[in-house]
Amino acid sequence: xxxxxxxxxxxxxxxxxxxxxxxxxxxxxxxxxxxxxxxxxxxxxxxxxxxxxxxxxxxxxxxxxxxxxxxxxxxxxxxxxxxxxxxxxxxxxxxxxxxxxxxxxxxxxxxxxxxxxxxxxxxxxxxxxxxxxxxxxxxxxxxxxxxxxxxxxxxxxxxxxxxxxxxxxxxxxxxxxxxxxxxxxxxxxxxxxxxxxxxxxxxxxxxxxxxxxxxxxxxxxxxxxxxxxxxxxxxxxxxxxxxxxxxxxxxxxxxxxxxxxxxxxxxxxxxxxxxxxxxxxxxxxxxxxxxxxxxxxxxxxxxxxxxxxxxxxx
Amino acid sequence: xxxxxxxxxxxxxxxxxxxxxxxxxxxxxxxxxxxxxxxxxxxxxxxxxxxxxxxxxxxxxxxxxxxxxxxxxxxxxxxxxxxxxxxxxxxxxxxxxxxxxxxxxxxxxxxxxxxxxxxxxxxxxxxxxxxxxxxxxxxxxxxxxxxxxxxxxxxxxxxxxxxxxxxxxxxxxxxxxxxxxxxxxxxxxxxxxxxxxxxxxxxxxxxxxxxxxxxxxxxxxxxxxxxxxxxxxxxxxxxxxxxxxxxxxxxxxxxxxxxxxxxxxxxxxxxxxxxxxxxxx
Numbered sequence: 189x190x191x192x193x194x195x196x197x198x199x200x201x202x203x204x205x206x207x208x209x210x211x212x213x214x215x216x217x218x219x220x221x222x223x224x225x226x227x228x229x230x231x232x233x234x235x236x237x238x239x240x241x242x243x244x245x246x247x248x249x250x251x252x253x254x255x256x257x258x259x260x261x262x263x264x265x266x267x268x269x270x271x272x273x274x275x276x277x278x279x280x281x282x283x284x285x286x287x288x289x290x291x292x293x294x295x296x297x298x299x300x301x302x303x304x305x306x307x308x309x310x311x312x313x314x315x316x317x318x319x320x321x322x323x324x325x326x327x328x329x330x331x332x333x334x335x336x337x338x339x340x341x342x343x344x345x346x347x348x349x350x351x352x353x354x355x356x357x358x359x360x361x362x363x364x365x366x367x368x369x370x371x372x373x374x375x376x377x378x379x380x381x382x383x384x385x386x387x388x389x390x391x392x393x394x395x396x397x398x399x400x401x402x403x404x405x406x407x408x409x410x411x412x413x414x415x416x417x418x419x420x421x422x423x424x425x426x427x428x429x430x431x432x433x434x435x436x437x438x439x440x441x442x443x444x445x446x447x448x449x450x451x452x453x454x455x456x457x458x459x460x461x462x463x464x465x466x467x468x469x470x471x472x473x474x475x476x477x478x479x480x481x482x483x484x485x486x487x488x489x490x491x492x493x494x495x496x497x498x499x500x501x502x
Numbered sequence: 503x504x505x506x507x508x509x510x511x512x513x514x515x516x517x518x519x520x521x522x523x524x525x526x527x528x529x530x531x532x533x534x535x536x537x538x539x540x541x542x543x544x545x546x547x548x549x550x551x552x553x554x555x556x557x558x559x560x561x562x563x564x565x566x567x568x569x570x571x572x573x574x575x576x577x578x579x580x581x582x583x584x585x586x587x588x589x590x591x592x593x594x595x596x597x598x599x600x601x602x603x604x605x606x607x608x609x610x611x612x613x614x615x616x617x618x619x620x621x622x623x624x625x626x627x628x629x630x631x632x633x634x635x636x637x638x639x640x641x642x643x644x645x646x647x648x649x650x651x652x653x654x655x656x657x658x659x660x661x662x663x664x665x666x667x668x669x670x671x672x673x674x675x676x677x678x679x680x681x682x683x684x685x686x687x688x689x690x691x692x693x694x695x696x697x698x699x700x701x702x703x704x705x706x707x708x709x710x711x712x713x714x715x716x717x718x719x720x721x722x723x724x725x726x727x728x729x730x731x732x733x734x735x736x737x738x739x740x741x742x743x744x745x746x747x748x749x750x751x752x753x754x755x756x757x758x759x760x761x762x763x764x765x766x767x768x769x770x771x772x773x774x775x776x777x778x779x780x781x782x783x
Contacts, residue, residue, distance in 0.1 A: 210749075210750065211745070211749060211750065212749055213747075213748060213749040215747045215748035215749050215770065216747060216749060218520050218521045218747070219521050219522070219523060219614070219747065231749075231751075239765055240751060240754065240765065243741065243742070243752070243753075243754065243755075244742050244752075245742075245751070245752040245753075245754070246572070246742065246744045246750070246752040247742075248570070248571040248572045249571075250569060250571070251569065251571055252571065253571060253572060253744065255744070255750070255752065257750065257751050257752060260751050260754070260765065402571065453745070453749075454572060454573070454744045454745040454746075454749075454750065455561065455571070455572065455573065456523065456561075456612075457523055457614060457745070457747060458523055
């Protein structure tokens with residue numbers, strides 16, 4: 189018998205597989221038994237109603253996709269009245285993803301969603317679409333500190349900071365989030381990208397640029413998860429390009445204690461449950477009794493100190 | 503009704519199996535004309551409880567030449583629980599459909615569905631009129647099948663560039679529909695001629711409901727005629743999709759609901775909407 193349970197700070201998950209925010213909703217219950225997931229992570233909501241970005245909102249690139257959805261939101265009250273009760277019918281921790289345009293607004297919505305039935309709050313400080321020019325809090329340690337301190341004082345619930353790959357300061361941002369009171373890091377959000385139709389010469393997304401997700405993002409997000417796990421004490425949740433059980437194992441070895449599966453669900457809506465079965469088999473066949481035996485087991489001791497944290501390595 | 507309302511009403515339960523991801527087997531995949539192909543799949547019963555206007559989200563194969571990534575939404579051309587069959591009529595235009603065109607008998611194809619809200623035929627709608635152009639006829643074919651089952655009269659106005667690409671005429675006729683064909687080549691497909699044909703039907707037999715899909719011009723025409731004669735109508739819309747289930751929010755379109763512009767998901771609130779609320783694009 190394999191123990192798939194994992195701890196994210198004070199929270200124990202039955203297994204390490206959960207959806208990535210934005211690729212999951214109540215609608216998936218028509219295809220998949222939501223009881224089987226380690227946690228439920230909702231699409232990011234904002235305090236106010238938002239319409240979202242112009243279409244086209246997605247396009248595909250070789251083996252991956254770009255999106256610029258723009259966080260359409262029915263507002264926090266609709267969420268509290270409808271979405272939370274839906275998920276509370278399941279005995280699975282509910283993680284609510286929130287975002288806002290300013291640190292004060294962010295703190296306000298954080299307080300508003302700190303209600304019974306919510307197990308943790310994922311603070312989306314990295315969404316590349318929401319602020320002008322794609323800038324987000326998690327691009328710099330200073331803005332990360334500011335917003336995380338306000339969020340910390342607004343809620344007693346576990347706060348998971350979702351980091352951005354659109355930064356040259358991954359480690360500094362991770363440490364800033366930890367110091368300001370984050371309980372875990374979700375690493376990472378989508379990478380700002382672009383695609384142009386060469387026949388019409390128009391950008392393929394209505395918002396011109398958008399976030400890359402899918403298998404081609406994985407090496408980047410994995411590198412970040414590794415860097416974060418090496419440089420903070422709080423748990424790291426790996427997120428980016430996972431579509432096979434090997435991807436999950438790779439993130440665990442890199443130091444993640446759980447993973448989020450996103451874009452792969454668009455291709456195979458049953459994939460999270462499929463991966464869960466495959467992970468169990470993987471561990472059983474290798475006589476690994478507990479997934480914690482894998483977490484952070486990367487054998488990097490032979491690498492020269494100088495290359496480990498080189499962000500500009502060729 | 504939103505999912506949560508349906509959930510609370512007991513219509514939807516967790517993993518209730520209204521939608522399935524299944525492997526099907528290709529029976530035939532043959533050209534209908536120079537541009538279109540008809541794909542017939544051997545499909546399990548679980549996905550064959552379909553409504554006209556619903557769609558499937560298809561995982562197109564990856565070939566040496568084509569590597570589609572996301573699924574492709576495709577309206578149902580035909581479904582038969584008796585035969586265990588599912589059919590799609592498609593135009594080969596891009597990477598996904600080029601890959602689909604390579605499938606041969608015995609190949610497997612992963613499909614997700616049936617998805618979305620289909621057409622309605624209210625009990626007191628006896629005389630139905632449908633108007634479609636090109637591949638749009640595929641979307642409306644199951645409506646003809648359902649009209650026949652319900653013993654309703656159906657006239658199908660089929661429009662195309664020329665007679666060579668007029669499809670499904672025999673299919674609609676075999677389903678008991680009266681077919682009127684118009685083509686660009688004959689100079690009969692212009693809006694004014696279509697308007698005359700429809701007005702003529704309204705004056706003679708009467709029309710209780712009108713259905714269309716895909717075309718902006720046809721939408722506007724039916725909106726005008728519907729408003730003038732107080733005839734309800736429905737339109738099946740398309741939009742680029744990622745998940746097809748309502749999660750990703752990418753397939754929205756704008757609708758005019760009693761003066762308020764709202765954004766609705768084509769995959770979930772649609773793909774069929776009221777003609778009066780649809781907005782030209």
